[in-house]
Amino acid sequence: MNPLGGLHRIRAGVLDLAFHASGPQDGPPVVLLHGFPYDVHSYEEVAPRLAAQGCRVLVPHLRGHGPTRFLAADTPRSGEQAALGADLLAFMDALALPRAVLAGYDWGGRAACVVAALWPQRCRGLVSVNSYNIQDIPHAGEPDTPEAERRLWYQYYFHTERGRRGLAQNRRALAHLLWREWSPTWAFDPACFERSAPAYDNPDYVEVVIHSYRHRYGIVPGDAAYAAIEQQLAAQPRIAVPSLTFDGADDGVRPACAAAAHARHFSGPRDHDVVPGVGHNLPQEWPEGFAAAVLRLARG
Secondary structure (H helix, E strand, O other), rough: OOOOOOOEEEEEEOEEEEEEEOOOOOOOOOEEOOOOOOOHHOOOOOHHHHHHOEEEEEEEEEOOOOOOOOOOOOOOOOHHHHHHHHHHHHHHOOOOOEEEEEEEEEHHHHHHHHHHHHHHHHHHEEEEOOOOOOOHHHHHOOOOHOOOOHHHHHHHHHHOHHHHHHHHHHHHHHHHHHHHHHHOOOOOOHHHHHHHHHHHHHHOOOHHHHHHHHHOOOOOOOOOHHHHHHHHHHHHEEEEEOOOEEEEEEOOOOOOOHHHHHHHHHHEEEEEEEEOOOOOOHHHHHHHHHHHHHHHHOOO
């Protein structure tokens, strides 16, 4: 039996979106959103904890991952932040969810932050790894410290055609390397990785990933359908909903920081914690704590 619950499909915006559902239909809804290069299995220990506590747990496969597919061949395979946020909103609309707790990390955390910032009436509460996860694209060309730049080598690699071909040829090997670098204290076994690896076989995976890492630096244009959303995100809108934010103390790509580093982006109640012994894939490395945070907001 799948700990994430049954697999379902629904037409949501431009996607035939695949998702897992568990828990009672009338329970408080929570949406758990995975990152790159991971998949829904980041929540294989979080989802059953929440379902057992009476939550309606929804775990979608993001665009370009797993069994999720685009409805039309001519839809741009965008990976920009506005597209991820729009997908989440369309998913909630398709399921007739007026509000939900939104929780995620990496790409999924970005989608959750976008909806929490721009459509706060749809977000009962936010759980976000790495705090404010909306990209400041107008200032993306500003250099960071050499150490921070070194951590982003894969992004610069994806800016090149060599990087595109490398991702296409080495999907699993590249993901495995990033798992190790980003979570150096997480002793995941081969079986754990192999449960997630089929998500990278999605036919749109390479195009969506490459677009994501080029668009965030202004190298390529976005999908015109999301231009209005991107314009709003360029203003770095504040998040007013109740928020619980976390950093993994051993995160190899987004180093942990104090709550004050992102405080200006939150206008509502927010608690922030740094979790020792945990890296970038926080829900899978610390499922009990992540589930407790989601449950706190779902019951609040």
